[in-house]
Amino acid sequence: MSTRVDAAARPEQPRRPDHPDRRAPGASRHRPPADGLAGLRASIGFMVRRNRVRLGVWFLVVVGLFAYIARYFGDVFTTQESLDDFAAISDNPGIKALTGLAAAPDTLGGAVWTKIWMTCAVALALGIVFLVTRNGRADEELGRTELLRSRMLGNHARAVAAWTVLATLSLAIGLAVAVASIALGLDPDDAGTTGSWVLGASLAGVGLVALGVGALVGQLASTSRGANALGSIVVVGFYVLRMIGDLGDGALTWASPFGWGQEMAPWGANRWWPFGLMVLLTAVLLAAAWLIEERRDHGAGLLPDRAGRSDAPARYASPLGLALRLQRGPLIGWSIAIVLSAMLFGSVAEEMTDLLDDAGDSMAAILQGAGIDELLGLLAGMIALLTAVFAVQSATQLRADEASGIVEAQLAGALSRTRWALMRLVIPAVGSLVLLAVGGALLGLGYGATIDDSSQTMRLMGAALAYWPAVTVVAGLAVALFGYLPRLAIALSWGAVGALWMVMVIGDALNLPDWALAVLPFSATPTLPAESMDWTPLVVMTIVGVGLAWAGIARFARRDVALS
Amino acid sequence: MTAEMAVEIQGLHKSFGRVHALRGLDLAAPVGQVTGFLGPNGSGKTTTIRVLLGLLRSDAGTASLLGGDPWTDAVRLHRDLAYVPGDVTLWPNLTGGETIDILCRLSGPLEPERKRTMLERFDLDPTKKARAYSKGNRQKVALVAALASRAPLLLLDEPTSGLDPIMEAAFQESIREVKAEGRSVLLSSHIFTEVETLADRVVIIREGETVESGTLADLRHLTRTQVTTVLDSGADALAALPGVHDLSTEDGHTSFAVDDDALPAVLAEVARLKPRSLVASPPSLEDLFLRHYDDELAAVHHGGAR
Ligand SMILES: Nc1ncnc2c1ncn2[C@@H]1O[C@H](COP(=O)(O)OP(=O)(O)O)[C@@H](O)[C@H]1O
Numbered sequence: 024m025s026t027r028v029d030a031a032a033r034p035e036q037p038r039r040p041d042h043p044d045r046r047a048p049g050a051s052r053h054r055p056p057a058d059g060l061a062g063l064r065a066s067i068g069f070m071v072r073r074n075r076v077r078l079g080v081w082f083l084v085v086v087g088l089f090a091y092i093a094r095y096f097g098d099v100f101t102t103q104e105s106l107d108d109f110a111a112i113s114d115n116p117g118i119k120a121l122t123g124l125a126a127a128p129d130t131l132g133g134a135v136w137t138k139i140w141m142t143c144a145v146a147l148a149l150g151i152v153f154l155v156t157r158n159g160r161a162d163e164e165l166g167r168t169e170l171l172r173s174r175m176l177g178n179h180a181r182a183v184a185a186w187t188v189l190a191t192l193s194l195a196i197g198l199a200v201a202v203a204s205i206a207l208g209l210d211p212d213d214a215g216t217t218g219s220w221v222l223g224a225s226l227a228g229v230g231l232v233a234l235g236v237g238a239l240v241g242q243l244a245s246t247s248r249g250a251n252a253l254g255s256i257v258v259v260g261f262y263v264l265r266m267i268g269d270l271g272d273g274a275l276t277w278a279s280p281f282g283w284g285q286e287m288a289p290w291g292a293n294r295w296w297p298f299g300l301m302v303l304l305t306a307v308l309l310a311a312a313w314l315i316e317e318r319r320d321h322g323a324g325l326l327p328d329r330a331g332r333s334d335a336p337a338r339y340a341s342p343l344g345l346a347l348r349l350q351r352g353p354l355i356g357w358s359i360a361i362v363l364s365a366m367l368f369g370s371v372a373e374e375m376t377d378l379l380d381d382a383g384d385s386m387a388a389i390l391q392g393a394g395i396d397e398l399l400g401l402l403a404g405m406i407a408l409l410t411a412v413f414a415v416q417s418a419t420q421l422r423a424d425e426a427s428g429i430v431e432a433q434l435a436g437a438l439s440r441t442r443w444a445l446m447r448l449v450i451p452a453v454g455s456l457v458l459l460a461v462g463g464a465l466l467g468l469g470y471g472a473t474i475d476d477s478s479q480t481m482r483l484m485g486a487a488l489a490y491w492p493a494v495t496v497v498a499g500l501a502v503a504l505f506g507y508l509p510r511l512a513i514a515l516s517w518g519a520v521g522a523l524w525m526v527m528v529i530g531d532a533l534n535l536p537d538w539a540l541a542v543l544p545f546s547a548t549p550t551l552p553a554e555s556m557d558w559t560p561l562v563v564m565t566i567v568g569v570g571l572a573w574a575g576i577a578r579f580a581r582r583d584v585a586l587s
Numbered sequence: 588m589t590a591e592m593a594v595e596i597q598g599l600h601k602s603f604g605r606v607h608a609l610r611g612l613d614l615a616a617p618v619g620q621v622t623g624f625l626g627p628n629g630s631g632k633t634t635t636i637r638v639l640l641g642l643l644r645s646d647a648g649t650a651s652l653l654g655g656d657p658w659t660d661a662v663r664l665h666r667d668l669a670y671v672p673g674d675v676t677l678w679p680n681l682t683g684g685e686t687i688d689i690l691c692r693l694s695g696p697l698e699p700e701r702k703r704t705m706l707e708r709f710d711l712d713p714t715k716k717a718r719a720y721s722k723g724n725r726q727k728v729a730l731v732a733a734l735a736s737r738a739p740l741l742l743l744d745e746p747t748s749g750l751d752p753i754m755e756a757a758f759q760e761s762i763r764e765v766k767a768e769g770r771s772v773l774l775s776s777h778i779f780t781e782v783e784t785l786a787d788r789v790v791i792i793r794e795g796e797t798v799e800s801g802t803l804a805d806l807r808h809l810t811r812t813q814v815t816t817v818l819d820s821g822a823d824a825l826a827a828l829p830g831v832h833d834l835s836t837e838d839g840h841t842s843f844a845v846d847d848d849a850l851p852a853v854l855a856e857v858a859r860l861k862p863r864s865l866v867a868s869p870p871s872l873e874d875l876f877l878r879h880y881d882d883e884l885a886a887v888h889h890g891g892a893r
């Protein structure tokens with residue numbers, strides 16, 4: 024049988040805007056593929072094999088952090104009096120904003136909760152989101168899943184394998200935290216172990232919700248970068264919601280899964296039902312992810328790609344111009360994130376002042392009279408930390424471009440490696456300066472408006488800008504790692520950001536010696552406006568940061584270009 | 588009819604946003620045969636194969652694979668199918684050998700003997716991590732995984748684009764074995780000689796539409812044979828014969844094209860004129876293919892955009 028379509032019989036290449044629909048009228052009728060879960064067992068094995076190190080690391084980070092603080096506090100707080108003191112000191116807006124306050128702050132478990140629960144919860148949530156992306160959207164984007172899907176693998180098998188493994192990870196972490204809590208004697212003598220189990224469940228629940236979030240954003244975004252960015256924004260959004268809730272009347276706390284975990288109130292009310300709420304939300308998010316996955320094309324997100332321009336402006340020929348174009352999305356995203364956070368921080372400052380007023384003299388005394396300035400310094404520090412995340416993301420892009428091989432095309436042109444790297448680093452350097460200035464100014468503007476003092480804008484802009492040398496050190500470290508340890512650079516850079524975050528939140532409990540605090544960039548920065556200005560550390564840090572970046576670039580200019 | 592067709596596609600449409608990639612494509616690949624699938628870059632070959640794999644949902648038209656629906660029955664059908672993508676991406680930290688095992692076990696029992704044979708034939712070191720492989724070697728991983736299986740249907744999307752000529756020969760040998768075992772192959776390619784040597788049938792597409800399909804003999808039958816001969820005299824008389832086209836003489840060489848059905852009569856006439864040399868060549872697949880792309884070729888030659 025031979026069919027031949029004569030070219031002459033097709034005058035003008037008929038181009039129908041609408042194709043004939045042979046399936047009409049049921050064309051849009053949804054036909055789910057059968058055996059969507061075939062190959063699930065093999066996929067689970069594959070997922071564990073590929074992620075064993077990562078799974079272990081996240082487990083150890085969360086459980087280890089908790090166990091460390093629990094042990095340390097067990098040694099430090101040996102009397103009820105000391106626990107009462109700690110509870111009183113903790114009951115201030117800064118702690119409430121940053122970590123939340125335990126339901127039973129004057130128990131040993133409560134003290135540990137205040138110190139570390141939020142940190143564990145946020146770390147777990149981010150870790151789970153990143154792991155979902157790595158095993159879902161990232162592989163699909165790179166075309167690796169396609170080979171597997173050509174075999175007997177159901178369309179949901181890989182996703183459900185990831186869900187199974189990561190749900191197990193969340194539950195295992197919850198279980199391990201509960202066991203650690205019991206073993207380290209956090210439960211009050213006559214209260215049984217209920218509090219420890221509620222605590223473990225609250226962390227596991229947060230992990231499950233993060234799993235749902237990761238699964239859904241992995242269906243919406245068509246790139247792994249997009250999925251991770253969207254997922255992080257949701258996690259940070261949950262954190263900010265409960266932060267505002269905790270500072271205000273508590274209503275917004277209930278809008279955040281972190282808040283639900285908090286409201287399980289271990290050693291206080293010991294509520295179980297918010298855990299049910301978290302499981303329910305997880306189920307809804309996973310169901311949504313399932314439904315989208317069943318309907319969409321492999322490799323596609325929810326939005327089709329649009330056609331772009333046929334010509335590039337001349338500025339794209341420079342590494343900086345191209346990088347600005349390629350990082351346009353993240354740049355806009357970070358600007359929005361910082362602007363929104365700064366405005367939120369500034370506007371909640373009023374509620375905080377009210378809180379301080381209510382507390383009267385005793386609170387002011389506890390805070391050594393610095394009160395609101397201390398809090399503002401802390402908020403400026405948080406803006407700086409967000410800025411550092413941006414700077415590191417932008418700086419690690421050097422390694423990302425090298426690993427993917429994209430850089431080879433640029434370096435094959437008349438462009439030295441040094442020039443390439445330097446121009447790329449203009450973005451984190453100048454970008455963080457701008458973000459700090461804008462963030463600090465908005466914080467000051469918001470706060471100044473509530474107390475009718477316009478000088479706050481410049482004052483807090485200065486406070487935030489004082490962190491620029493610290494941000495430079497972190498970004499410089501990322502560049503040095505890129506030069507000397509390319510394969511580990513991205514993981515270690517983010518590890519450094521995580522460590523800084525940890526020191527900022529739980530620094531004192533880590534028992535770091537003074538010299539260590541003095542050399543860590545964020546703690547070395549004077550906390551304006553509460554502390555007085557000190558130029559020495561800023562100058563030193565700027566030199567160190569630029570030196571690290573320079574060393575990294577010099578090394579990159581001399582070593583092999585290494586693909587992933 | 589369906590039972591004898593490993594792949595059957597009718598009027599297939601698929602759009603990506605505003606890009607209308609497939610515009611009513613037809614394709615049939617009979618069981619036990621090698622079907623060549625030809626089309627220039629961007630004409631829709633990969634899209635078609637990904638619809639057949641159940642990775643993309645068609646917008647309209649019908650597609651059946653081994654008698655089943657590629658979208659709803661994907662998993663069941665994939666038991667009997669092996670796929671080699673044109674652009675192979677692997678997990679950088681797994682070795683080639685591990686990857687092959689993972690892929691093979693996902694659709695049937697692993698046969699270590701066949702795996703070893705194929706590794707030797709394609710000269711592939713299975714202990715290297717995928718990140719250390721070149722493009723050709725990554726492609727070999729996918730080829731070995733596909734050829735080591737006993738899948739009744741092979742979907743190959745430009746499987747040799749990264750291979751050297753020696754490996755190309757190994758590939759052709761393997762495909763002949765596959766055919767001898769009665770298995771079916773859909774081979775997308777733009778290497779004409781490969782398709783010409785391997786394929787029983789050919790489907791040519793253009794901008795998401797089928798423009799020609801049939802056996803190579805069928806397709807040739809509908810075209811003309813090119814004849815070049817050196818005659819002492821009488822060349823002009825040939826032009827008047829039925830079925831002779833485009834006759835021209837240059838430096839004593841007379842060239843013309845002959846309709847297939849007129850060939851015996853014309854050759855007899857040429858023989859009567861006692862030619863000193865004669866070359867008659869059937870149209871190559873390339874000629875057949877290029878006939879459908881005259882306009883684009885013209886654009887290339889004039890250096891203009893199409
Ligand atoms: N995911 C996608 N999104 C948008 N357009 C696509 C996508 N995949 C393929 N196309 C377009 O569909 C057409 C056919 O592509 P493809 O099937 O890959 O061609 P071939 O394999 O024959 O080279 C091309 O115009 C291509 O740009």
Ligand SMILES: [Mg+2]
Pocket residue numbers: 629632633634673744745
């Ligand atoms: Mg293709």
